[in-house]
Amino acid sequence: MNTAAAKKGNKMAADKKAFGKNQFGEEVDLFTLTNRNGVKVRIMNHGGTIVSLETPDRNGRAADIVLGHDTAAEYVQASPYFGCAVGRFANRIKGGRFTVDGKEYSLAVNNGPNALHGGLRGFDKVIWDAQLLPAENAVRMTYVSADGEEGFPGEVKTVITYTLTEDNELKIDYAAETTKATPYNITNHSYFNLAGHDAGYVGKQILTINADTLLPTDEASIPYGEKMAVAGTPFDFRTPHAIGERIDADHEQIRFGSGYDHNFCLNKKTDGGLSLAARAEDPVGGRVLEVYTTEPGVQFYSANWLDGAPPGKGGCKYVRRGGFCLETQHYPDSPNQLQFPSCILRPGKAFRSQTVHKFM
Numbered sequence: 001m002n003t004a005a006a007k008k009g010n011k012m013a014a015d016k017k018a019f020g021k022n023q024f025g026e027e028v029d030l031f032t033l034t035n036r037n038g039v040k041v042r043i044m045n046h047g048g049t050i051v052s053l054e055t056p057d058r059n060g061r062a063a064d065i066v067l068g069h070d071t072a073a074e075y076v077q078a079s080p081y082f083g084c085a086v087g088r089f090a091n092r093i094k095g096g097r098f099t100v101d102g103k104e105y106s107l108a109v110n111n112g113p114n115a116l117h118g119g120l121r122g123f124d125k126v127i128w129d130a131q132l133l134p135a136e137n138a139v140r141m142t143y144v145s146a147d148g149e150e151g152f153p154g155e156v157k158t159v160i161t162y163t164l165t166e167d168n169e170l171k172i173d174y175a176a177e178t179t180k181a182t183p184y185n186i187t188n189h190s191y192f193n194l195a196g197h198d199a200g201y202v203g204k205q206i207l208t209i210n211a212d213t214l215l216p217t218d219e220a221s222i223p224y225g226e227k228m229a230v231a232g233t234p235f236d237f238r239t240p241h242a243i244g245e246r247i248d249a250d251h252e253q254i255r256f257g258s259g260y261d262h263n264f265c266l267n268k269k270t271d272g273g274l275s276l277a278a279r280a281e282d283p284v285g286g287r288v289l290e291v292y293t294t295e296p297g298v299q300f301y302s303a304n305w306l307d308g309a310p311p312g313k314g315g316c317k318y319v320r321r322g323g324f325c326l327e328t329q330h331y332p333d334s335p336n337q338l339q340f341p342s343c344i345l346r347p348g349k350a351f352r353s354q355t356v357h358k359f360m
Contacts, residue, residue, distance in 0.1 A: 048085035058286030084124035087186035098335035119150030154180030184345035191323030194282035203244020209237035211264035293328035
């Protein structure tokens, strides 16, 4: 990233302003964090949502590289989770059912036969209490999910801190605690397009994923329970490949996902350690994104179901595969698959997780 032009006249800053009302008529605030290198992120407290993220390219030209909407009211029930915090359980739970400590729980089914991203009104559709932290160039958001909300047991308090550093890192720190044992899996669902949010198809952008295996799924995107080696498949991103190079390959898992929509099991030297998950690059403008996480997995989704509606920022039409998601997470359907890393949060055991997006 050429920061010389971006630095001129810029300074580190954090501010807050009103952002209208959401679909439920609730007042929404928008928080802006800016660093001296010309990186700027805007986050609203509806859904803890990253609304925009501006970074300069190799020539110092800034562009917004995340998909989204112009107003809070446009982030409606049917929008595709642009930029939001998703929970209490990100990704899918088979049949909307799970058992914890011998008791069965039922959730709303909102993705075919499965529960997806926390339910009908998950973390992405609620107002978070927010506190601007100017000295840290950060914003801290807190949400208390009631016992029984969306069918999940326990009152869960979640704190998310978004920090923009002078090293062009957007750090997302998650912390949570519960009053009862409950499945817990939280992530950010930003759609990236490193050429600009409205630049269209991302197939020529280059991706590397630090994973030797992934979780193959059935047609409803539920893992079978066993890992699949990526070697010799269209899912081998251990070395850099264009996203679109093999996206329509004749492979059962590609057909099931209509492209890429799979959890990659990250190569981790230590459980819970911060390590590289993925690296993406736009070969034209030169922007690079590296994602680091303490989580065991990352869901790579190639925006296979975008179709131009609803309209995005500036009225643009987000085309099929016009973005990509790298959702750091525990594995899908973990509550029902005990061989996966445990996702059960228990009273007295605080949850801690960090994901870092580094821009170059």
